[in-house]
Amino acid sequence: MGAPPTRPADRALAKPRRRLTSAVAALVALLAVGAGVLVGLSTPAPRPADAPAGEFSAARAYRNVEVIAAEPHVAGSAANDRVREHLVATLRGLGLQTEVQDAVAPEAGQLSGAAGGATLARVRNVVARLPGTDPTGKVFLVSHYDSVQTGPGGNDDAAGTATILEVARALTTGPRPRNDIVFVLTDAEEACLCGAAGFAGDHPLARDGGVVLNLEARGSTGPVIMFETSRNNAKLVEVFGRAAPHPVGTSFAVEIYRALPNDTDFTAFLDREFVGLNSAYIDGGAIYHTPLDVPARVDRGSLQMHGDNALGLTREFGRTDLGDLRAGHDDTYFPVLGGLVSYPGWLTLPLAVAALLAVGALGWLLRRRGRATAGTLAAGFGLTLVPVVVAPLGAWLLWAAITTIRPGYAELLDPYRPVWYRLAVVALSAAVLFCWYALLRRRVGPAALAFGGLAWLAVFGVLLAVAVPGGAYLTTLPALAGALAGFAALATRRDGPWPVVAVTLAAAVAVVILLPPVVLLFPALGMGMGAVAALVAVLLGLAVLPVVDLLHPRAGGQRGLLALRARRLGALPATAAALAAVVLAGVGLAVDRFDAAHPVPTHLMYALDAGTGKATWLTREEKPQPWTDGYVDGTVSVADDFPGLGNSEMRAGPAAAAPLPAPKVDVLSDTRTGDQRVLRLRVVPQRQVRLLTLHVDTSTATVRSASVAGRDVPVEPGDGKWGFGVVFHAPPPEGVEVTLTLVPGSGAVSVRAMDASDGLSGVPGFRPRPPDVGVVGSHSSEMLAVARTYPI
Ligand SMILES: [Zn+2]
Numbered sequence: 001m002g003a004p005p006t007r008p009a010d011r012a013l014a015k016p017r018r019r020l021t022s023a024v025a026a027l028v029a030l031l032a033v034g035a036g037v038l039v040g041l042s043t044p045a046p047r048p049a050d051a052p053a054g055e056f057s058a059a060r061a062y063r064n065v066e067v068i069a070a071e072p073h074v075a076g077s078a079a080n081d082r083v084r085e086h087l088v089a090t091l092r093g094l095g096l097q098t099e100v101q102d103a104v105a106p107e108a109g110q111l112s113g114a115a116g117g118a119t120l121a122r123v124r125n126v127v128a129r130l131p132g133t134d135p136t137g138k139v140f141l142v143s144h145y146d147s148v149q150t151g152p153g154g155n156d157d158a159a160g161t162a163t164i165l166e167v168a169r170a171l172t173t174g175p176r177p178r179n180d181i182v183f184v185l186t187d188a189e190e191a192c193l194c195g196a197a198g199f200a201g202d203h204p205l206a207r208d209g210g211v212v213l214n215l216e217a218r219g220s221t222g223p224v225i226m227f228e229t230s231r232n233n234a235k236l237v238e239v240f241g242r243a244a245p246h247p248v249g250t251s252f253a254v255e256i257y258r259a260l261p262n263d264t265d266f267t268a269f270l271d272r273e274f275v276g277l278n279s280a281y282i283d284g285g286a287i288y289h290t291p292l293d294v295p296a297r298v299d300r301g302s303l304q305m306h307g308d309n310a311l312g313l314t315r316e317f318g319r320t321d322l323g324d325l326r327a328g329h330d331d332t333y334f335p336v337l338g339g340l341v342s343y344p345g346w347l348t349l350p351l352a353v354a355a356l357l358a359v360g361a362l363g364w365l366l367r368r369r370g371r372a373t374a375g376t377l378a379a380g381f382g383l384t385l386v387p388v389v390v391a392p393l394g395a396w397l398l399w400a401a402i403t404t405i406r407p408g409y410a411e412l413l414d415p416y417r418p419v420w421y422r423l424a425v426v427a428l429s430a431a432v433l434f435c436w437y438a439l440l441r442r443r444v445g446p447a448a449l450a451f452g453g454l455a456w457l458a459v460f461g462v463l464l465a466v467a468v469p470g471g472a473y474l475t476t477l478p479a480l481a482g483a484l485a486g487f488a489a490l491a492t493r494r495d496g497p498w499p500v501v502a503v504t505l506a507a508a509v510a511v512v513i514l515l516p517p518v519v520l521l522f523p524a525l526g527m528g529m530g531a532v533a534a535l536v537a538v539l540l541g542l543a544v545l546p547v548v549d550l551l552h553p554r555a556g557g558q559r560g561l562l563a564l565r566a567r568r569l570g571a572l573p574a575t576a577a578a579l580a581a582v583v584l585a586g587v588g589l590a591v592d593r594f595d596a597a598h599p600v601p602t603h604l605m606y607a608l609d610a611g612t613g614k615a616t617w618l619t620r621e622e623k624p625q626p627w628t629d630g631y632v633d634g635t636v637s638v639a640d641d642f643p644g645l646g647n648s649e650m651r652a653g654p655a656a657a658a659p660l661p662a663p664k665v666d667v668l669s670d671t672r673t674g675d676q677r678v679l680r681l682r683v684v685p686q687r688q689v690r691l692l693t694l695h696v697d698t699s700t701a702t703v704r705s706a707s708v709a710g711r712d713v714p715v716e717p718g719d720g721k722w723g724f725g726v727v728f729h730a731p732p733p734e735g736v737e738v739t740l741t742l743v744p745g746s747g748a749v750s751v752r753a754m755d756a757s758d759g760l761s762g763v764p765g766f767r768p769r770p771p772d773v774g775v776v777g778s779h780s781s782e783m784l785a786v787a788r789t790y791p792i
Contacts, residue, residue: 022497023550026504030547033508037515040338041223041248043301044308053173056166056307058300064090064162065303066295068145069154074690074758075121075146075188075195076730083145084126087185090165091128094172096183098128104709105188105198108268117695118706118713121194121729126185127205130171137322138180138210139314140274141167142196142265144189149690149758150781151293153190155281159298160215161185163306170311177318182210189265190779191691191729196265200272211236211317211325212276214266215306219414221299222283222523224306227253228266230275234327234344240277241333241340243316244309249279250334251345251470252517256524275325279309283523285413289777290601332473335516345469352465352476356458358483363451365490371447379444380452387436387538388456391429395534398428398585399527405589408600411621411776414526416598420588422522424581425530429537431577437545438570446549453542454482460539474513474536478543481509485546503546510543548573599774602628606655606763607642607785610662615655616641620780624651627773631655642787643722644693644754645780656764661686662788663753665694668737670792676704677742679749679792683728684735689755692731694738697750697789698723701742708738722752748791756785 046058067086073079084100091098107119126145143160147153168183182205186195200206226249229236241247266278281302287293333342366372372380402421403409415421440449461476485506489499514536521533552570594600602625605618617631624632632653639647668680683694696703698717703724706713717723728736742749760766760782775781 019550022500023547026500026507026547026550029504030507030511030544033511034515036337037512038519040335041516041519043223043299043305044246046300046304054170056170056304056311058304058307060169061162061166061303061307062295062298062300064165065154065158065298068161069147069152069158069293069295072149072152073147074149075123075191076690080146080187084124084187087126087145087161087165091126091168091183094168096128096130096168096172098126101125101127101199101203103198103202104711105194105202106711106713107192107194108197108200108263108271117718117725117727118708119192119194119727119729120708120711120713121188121191122709122732123187123195123198123730125187125195125199125203127199127203128168128183129205130168130176130181130183132179132181132318133176134178135180136178138182138205138208139317139322140182140184140210140212140269140276141310141314142184142186142212142214142269143216144186144195144265146187146190146195148190148289148777148779149783150775150777151289151291152295154293154295154298155217155220156288156293157189157216158295159217159303159306163215163303163310166307167311167314171314177315179318179320179322181314181318186265188729193263193265193268194729196268197271200268200274206272209272209274211322212266212269212274213310213313213317214264214269214276214278215310216264216278216280217302218262218280218282218285218288219523220284220287220293220297221302222281223248224279224281224302224309225249225253225520226277226279226309227257228278229254230270232326232329234329234331234342235325236275236277237331237333237340237342239316239320240313241342243312245312246305246309246338247340248335249340250516251330251332252334252468252474253520253524255468255470277313279306281306285523285526286416286598287777288413289779291775293777330470332470334473334513336512348469348472348476349465351480352458352461352472355461355476355480355483359451359454359458359479362454362483362486365487366447366451369490372445372451376444376448377451380448380450381455382452383436383440383444384449384452384456384542387433387542388535390436391432391538392531392535394428394432395425395531398424398581399530402585402589407623408594408625409527410623411601411603413777414523415588415592417588417592418522418527420584420591421527422530422533424584424588425534426518426537427577427581427584429534430541431574431581433538433541433545434574434577438574441549441552441570446546446552450482450486450546450549453545454479454486457482457539457543474517475539477513478506478510478539481506482543482546500550507544507547510540514540514543594772596771599769599772600625601774601776602769603776603778603781604628604631604760605645605780605783605785606658606760607638607645607787608658608660609641610660610786610788613657615657617653617655618645618650620648620650620776620778622651625773627769630767639720639722642754642785643695643720643725643752644691644727644756644787645785647720658763660784660786662786663689663692663735663755665751665753665790665792667792675743677701677744677749679740679742681738681740681751681792682735683738683753685731685733685755687755687757689731689757691727691729691756692736693725693727693754695722695725695752696740696742697721697752699745700747701744701749704741704743706738706740709736750789750791752787752789754785754787756783758782758784760784
């Protein structure tokens with residue numbers, strides 16, 4: 001019923017107690033919905049080792065995690081050979097046709113480590129097949145069994161590999177599926193995604209494509225999120241929602257993931273027109289790629305979730321007709337209380353426009369009913385931008401302050417115990433919102449402020465629908481629900497129960513849709529980008545404000561004595577939330593200290609020029625930690641001396657020369673025809689190394705074409721002295737053959753060979769780290785490189 005905000009006869013004025021009762025009931029209902037959302041995002045209880053044979057058991061899978069991640073096993077190492085033998089023996093033991101694909105493979109995606117050149121690896125993929133009874137296609141279960149140099153890879157990706165072994169075991173206990181199931185345990189994922197590229201590009205079983213389920217981890221805990229799909233995913237998403245027992249996934253994640261500099265084996269399959277789904281758990285990112293990624297740090301609940309979903313999906317894709325899985329469109333999808341809701345992506349823009357129109361119509365109605373004026377509506381809209389901007393800014397400043405107090409956070413993906421900081425950001429967002437509301441409620445009015453929130457949600461919905469369609473549902477649906485609730489509230493008696501019911505239902509929609517991204521964005525982006533989660537938290541807060549407003553003793557904007565009391569009351573939640581933010585940040589700083597179990601990460605490399613005897617310590621830390629600072633005293637560009645390390649600037653300092661040999665370059669043949677010279681070279685490592693590089697000084701010769709181990713590689717002249725180069729991971733001891741077709745200059749052709757290994761602690765001058773100093777999770781930590789230039 002449309003009474004002007006300040007009319008004394010307003011019946012709601014006379015019933016503050018009833019208003020408070022309904023407010024408490026509504027908030028309890030919302031809290032219950034929020035709890036339901038969190039339960040829907042939680043991991044299942046791990047099943048014991050004696051679970052029925054047809055089920056996935058995290059306890060059984062974990063035994064294989066312990067074997068696979070017993071020690072670091074980088075591609076090409078003896079430790080990786082032992083892991084591969086265990087995988088082959090296990091799969092053969094299940095009666096599966098199992099082989100090792102031994103090949104030289106190129107990289108996938110855009111990871112190139114070589115300026116103007118190519119990256120390859122010698123890979124040995126483990127491939128096993130469970131033949132179907134009447135196949136319509138193939139289902140590929142994929143994970144990588146290699147680890148980074150710096151850690152044993154308990155989560156990344158022993159967990160995924162052990163999950164596939166346990167799924168294979170469960171599948172062989174039941175009736176054979178209709179479609180072929182192929183288990184692909186890839187090599188050299190960490191180096192260059194080369195194993196997956198080698199399988200997808202060259203293996204006979206990959207020739208006709210199929211459905212790929214890739215299993216990964218970028219952390220140690222949390223729900224398994226299906227975060228990436230092939231294009232035109234509607235049919236795949238439909239199967240995912242139906243067959244995965246814990247379908248946590250959102251079309252928004254696909255868009256977030258594309259903006260991050262990560263890649264997985266899945267990329268190699270997408271390059272080859274496979275369809276499929278990519279899943280990973282991502283919380284606990286502090287130990288990612290570090291020596292701490294040991295089996296004991298694998299959350300068995302996450303492992304169980306990986307397995308439940310992988311087994312459910314493999315069974316379903318195992319019986320589905322795989323002939324027509326590519327739909328004509330992408331779906332929008334998101335988790336709802338343990339299930340998955342999806343609708344066609346082409347509805348995104350019409351829905352966003354409908355939400356905008358509905359919110360506009362609500363504004364018009366509010367004005368007609370005297371709940372707001374054109375002026376207050378405009379003020380509500382304009383002033384809503386304040387918390388939308390200030391809360392993310394505050395989150396960013398808060399983290400800047402915390403990293404100033406604790407600089408070691410700079411090199412961490414996420415703190416070891418991030419929960420206090422995450423809660424601090426949420427409390428800060430609430431403080432900003434409550435403060436803003438307390439200041440404006442009387443002047444602008446609750447109806448106009450609610451309109452402002454809905455209007456921005458609707459505007460964001462349209463912007464997202466155009467730019468990031470998979471994320472448009474986040475704001476479109478709460479805006480639409482809020483507008484419909486507004487219509488319902490205006491159409492019913494103002495002092496009756498229906499307005500409260502309507503705004504509570506709309507707020508519940510917002511909680512269901514916007515709480516999961518608040519929860520998942522923190523681990524996905526890390527505290528450094530906590531501002532993004534703060535923004536989503538504020539949008540959620542704006543959508544929920546009409547319910548919080550019920551706590552206010554008076555429905556409209558008041559004046560006089562009552563208003564004074566109301567304003568004091570209004571300041572209470574803002575003060576409480578601000579205090580909570582400070583306390584939570586303080587608790588975070590007190591609880592999350594660096595110690596031996598949670599060391600501050602440091603990055604150190606050693607590079608030696610075996611020709612000149614000059615050696616250098618290098619670090620990628622921008623502001624080196626005290627331990628690292630003892631090695632470096634300036635900044636260098638490594639592009640000229642160590643082109644295999646990329647062309648970035650690094651902090652550096654002088655080091656003693658270690659008696660280490662550079663790789664040899666043997667000339668196998670050298671033929672000249674016309675102005676061309678064809679050089680067949682063999683680059684031979686002189687020690688146990690994990691990669692070799694060969695670069696050509698393009699001022700001494702122009703590279704026309706090149707092949708590596710018999711594989712043609714693309715030639716795209718790069719910048720700088722070493723304009724063409726090849727990076728080869730996991731080289732065999734006998735070395736790698738490189739054939740260069742050149743147009744030489746007048747003198748000798750200058751080439752530079754480099755290798756890289758572990759063993760940093762054996763270098764003269766290395767000082768062991770104190771217990772509370774650890775190793776950064778990166779592909780170049782602890783690298784020991786030796787280079788030399790050869791005139792040919
Ligand atoms: Zn990894």
